[in-house]
Amino acid sequence: MKVALLGNPNTGKSSVFNMLTGMRQHVGNFPGVTVDKKTGILEIDGVEHTLIDFPGTYSLYPRSKDEEVVYKSLCDEKSIDYPDATIVVVDASNLERNLLFFSQVYDLQIPIVLVLNMSDIAIKQGKKIDINALQTVFPEATIVESIARIKSGKNILKETLTKLKPRKGHVFDTNIHVASSEDIEDQEQDTEKRFQKIHQLISTIEKKEEVQKERPENKWDRILVHPVFGYLIFAFILLVIFQFIYVFAAIPMDFIDAVFANLSSWLIETLPQGILSDLITQGIVPGIGGIAIFIPQIALLFFFISILEETGYLSRVVFIMDRLMRPFGLNGKSVVPLLSSVACAIPGIMSARTISDWKERMITIMVAPLMSCSARIPVYTILIAMVIPDERVFGFMNVQGLVLFGLYTLGLISALVMASIFKFFIKQKQSGFLMLEIPSYKMPRWQNIGVVVVEKVKLFVIDAGKIILAISIILWAMASFGPTERREDAVKLAKIEAKNSLLNKEETNHLISSAELENSYIGILGKTIEPVIAPLGYDWKIGISLITSFAAREVFVGSMATIYAVGDDGENNSPLIAKMKNEKRPDGSPVFSLATGVSLMIFYVFAMQCMATLAVVKRETKSWKWPMIQVGYMGVLAYLGAWTAYTLLS
Amino acid sequence: MAIIRKLKNSNFKVKMMEMGLVEGKILRVLFRAPFGGPIAIDVDGYTLSLREDEADLIFVDLKNSTD
Numbered sequence: 001m002k003v004a005l006l007g008n009p010n011t012g013k014s015s016v017f018n019m020l021t022g023m024r025q026h027v028g029n030f031p032g033v034t035v036d037k038k039t040g041i042l043e044i045d046g047v048e049h050t051l052i053d054f055p056g057t058y059s060l061y062p063r064s065k066d067e068e069v070v071y072k073s074l075c076d077e078k079s080i081d082y083p084d085a086t087i088v089v090v091d092a093s094n095l096e097r098n099l100l101f102f103s104q105v106y107d108l109q110i111p112i113v114l115v116l117n118m119s120d121i122a123i124k125q126g127k128k129i130d131i132n133a134l135q136t137v138f139p140e141a142t143i144v145e146s147i148a149r150i151k152s153g154k155n156i157l158k159e160t161l162t163k164l165k166p167r168k169g170h171v172f173d174t175n176i177h178v179a180s181s182e183d184i185e186d187q188e189q190d191t192e193k194r195f196q197k198i199h200q201l202i203s204t205i206e207k208k209e210e211v212q213k214e215r216p217e218n219k220w221d222r223i224l225v226h227p228v229f230g231y232l233i234f235a236f237i238l239l240v241i242f243q244f245i246y247v248f249a250a251i252p253m254d255f256i257d258a259v260f261a262n263l264s265s266w267l268i269e270t271l272p273q274g275i276l277s278d279l280i281t282q283g284i285v286p287g288i289g290g291i292a293i294f295i296p297q298i299a300l301l302f303f304f305i306s307i308l309e310e311t312g313y314l315s316r317v318v319f320i321m322d323r324l325m326r327p328f329g330l331n332g333k334s335v336v337p338l339l340s341s342v343a344c345a346i347p348g349i350m351s352a353r354t355i356s357d358w359k360e361r362m363i364t365i366m367v368a369p370l371m372s373c374s375a376r377i378p379v380y381t382i383l384i385a386m387v388i389p390d391e392r393v394f395g396f397m398n399v400q401g402l403v404l405f406g407l408y409t410l411g412l413i414s415a416l417v418m419a420s421i422f423k424f425f426i427k428q429k430q431s432g433f434l435m436l437e438i439p440s441y442k443m444p445r446w447q448n449i450g451v452v453v454v455e456k457v458k459l460f461v462i463d464a465g466k467i468i469l470a471i472s473i474i475l476w477a478m479a480s481f482g483p484t485e486r487r488e489d490a491v492k493l494a495k496i497e498a499k500n501s502l503l504n505k506e507e508t509n510h511l512i513s514s515a516e517l518e519n520s521y522i523g524i525l526g527k528t529i530e531p532v533i534a535p536l537g538y539d540w541k542i543g544i545s546l547i548t549s550f551a552a553r554e555v556f557v558g559s560m561a562t563i564y565a566v567g568d569d570g571e572n573n574s575p576l577i578a579k580m581k582n583e584k585r586p587d588g589s590p591v592f593s594l595a596t597g598v599s600l601m602i603f604y605v606f607a608m609q610c611m612a613t614l615a616v617v618k619r620e621t622k623s624w625k626w627p628m629i630q631v632g633y634m635g636v637l638a639y640l641g642a643w644t645a646y647t648l649l650s
Numbered sequence: 651m652a653i654i655r656k657l658k659n660s661n662f663k664v665k666m667m668e669m670g671l672v673e674g675k676i677l678r679v680l681f682r683a684p685f686g687g688p689i690a691i692d693v694d695g696y697t698l699s700l701r702e703d704e705a706d707l708i709f710v711d712l713k714n715s716t717d
Binding site for chain 2: 059061063094096100101125184218227315318319323324332434435436437439
């Protein structure tokens with residue numbers, strides 16, 4: 001059986017979903033739209049059913065792409081997601097408004113269950129719901145009370161699904177019909193008539209006692225949306241979150257790093273020599289390690305974001321940030337996608353779906369990759385360690401830390417500047433729309449948070465991971481193979497040269513392997529682009545890393561490691577940074593000078609070097625136009641920025 | 651405190667109604683974001699945030715002089 005889970009936003013729908021399915025969840029796609037389809041397995045008496053979690057909506061009529069899928073799936077019997085039964089979660093403390101959507105779904109003649117959720121809050125507010133009266137209005141619905149937050153009502157709800165009432169054609173009101181998704185006028189009339197009738201009925205269903213006028217959270221709101229303290233508190237919370245991410249994520253990241261390094265060297269010793277073991281030790285294992293290393297940061301970021309969301313604080317942030325974001329053509333809701341992009345632009349861009357205004361959503365998506373994501377951290381870290389002195393200024397500020405801060409700031413400022421430029425180029429007739437419900441403050445539900453974290457990590461590992469792994473393997477192959485004749489000639493030449501200059505065995509080997517690398521496919525490619533990147537201060541080895549970085553930025557470090565590891569046959573285990581520091585140009589000056597290092601950092605701040613993000617942008621915008629514009633404008637920024645930095649510093 | 655008299659015709663009218671802004675409902679301004687940002691209103695015990703231009707679409711009758 002296929003069961004659809006529906007309801008208004010903030011009704012505790014996701015708690016109901018988690019309560020019914022536990023962790024047996026899976027994220028897929030609704031056909032034709034970009035909305036995530038969350039499905040879960042619902043087991044009743046040993047029989048497995050599918051529960052589909054639809055996006056929260058206030059009515060059947062779509063106001064954004066997100067919501068279109070509700071109308072399409074429920075009103076078209078031929079739709080692939082047309083359910084055998086529906087569960088509509090209704091906020092008991094907010095019955096009147098919630099009944100609008102319920103009455104619409106009721107009229108669709110699908111077996112239906114009304115879940116009266118959060119009845120504890122309703123009682124606290126002095127509202128008592130007469131279930132019998134509600135049943136008289138909707139005779140063909142089964143009504144269940146629950147407090148999903150504390151998993152109350154789970155068994156009754158499951159039992160209800162085994163004995164659903166058949167639909168015999170009863171409708172909410174014979175004079176009211178569900179309008180088509182295009183006819184706005186008809187929708188208006190439908191909504192109006194339904195509300196009129198609900199309003200007449202509500203006094204018989206809901207008994208209100210006189211209760212305190214002011215809700216307790218108003219006290220909190222006085223501080224949290226305060227014109228001064230509101231922003232200070234938000235800034236402070238951000239600071240704390242990022243501190244946690246950097247300090248705590250470092251521990252598991254170092255661990256993962258060590259595990260994969262040890263695994264690699266153990267495999268080198270254990271496996272028989274040959275092409276296959278080279279593939280495993282130099283291509284696959286480092287590739288998987290390069291994916292795994294980002295899991296701690298992504299998990300931590302979403303842990304914090306979902307706490308903010310669960311408690312209701314995030315919508316206060318949207319509220320106070322909206323005015324500040326609007327001059328840049330953005331929306332208060334852009335704050336979340338932009339912040340998430342600091343971890344990874346992929347979930348960030350996907351979270352832009354909550355912005356119902358098309359133009360503001362597009363601008364947010366277009367500039368989100370300019371925010372420095374965690375994939376840039378390894379690049380920044382390695383470059384800073386190489387060219388920026390580990391000194392202090394003013395007695396306490398670490399210069400390396402300051403530079404890192406500067407790179408992040410550069411990303412943020414350029415995102416805002418580009419947003420205000422896009423504001424003039426992206427055209428739209430309708431004006432922006434913000435209106436949203438500010439939920440009441442709640443204690444976070446840890447299961448919900450756990451589910452979000454697992455979901456986001458899975459998305460990263462699967463969506464971005466496969467591309468990163470594939471590129472690692474391609475990279476290894478391109479570095480290990482080349483035109484046979486050319487390679488053999490180069491090796492011969494290197495051997496003669498070694499003999500003539502009386503090199504020892506180790507030096508000879510080094511010369512041979514760098515000759516091999518230079519004449520591999522990747523070396524040839526790197527050399528081809530060298531004239532283009534020479535003005536930025538890069539040589540062909542950096543060129544190789546730039547090419548491979550277009551798959552994903554973190555590959556920079558991986559390919560540097562691969563290039564240098566392949567270059568010295570894996571015998572030398574000194575850290576990558578030391579190897580890169582020792583790298584000399586033909587004239588004896590170091591390759592990684594201050595100018596080249598800074599130029600590279602700037603390049604990485606701006607350049608659109610992430611195939612996975614491009615794929616996501618294409619999926620979200622439904623055309624290659626937007627990702628191509630992104631590659632173009634970010635590439636121009638990167639080249640000009642890097643060139644300026646190199647020219648000024650050298 | 652004010653009573654909603656009418657919603658001005660616009661593309662958002664249905665959406666505003668769905669969110670509970672219906673004729674005859676009592677609304678109360680709770681707080682405003684600074685610098686002319688959105689305002690938060692209370693309708694029927696829940697809080698909605700509206701931009702100024704969205705709030706302009708709601709015609710109300712003021713009730714007494716409490717707000």
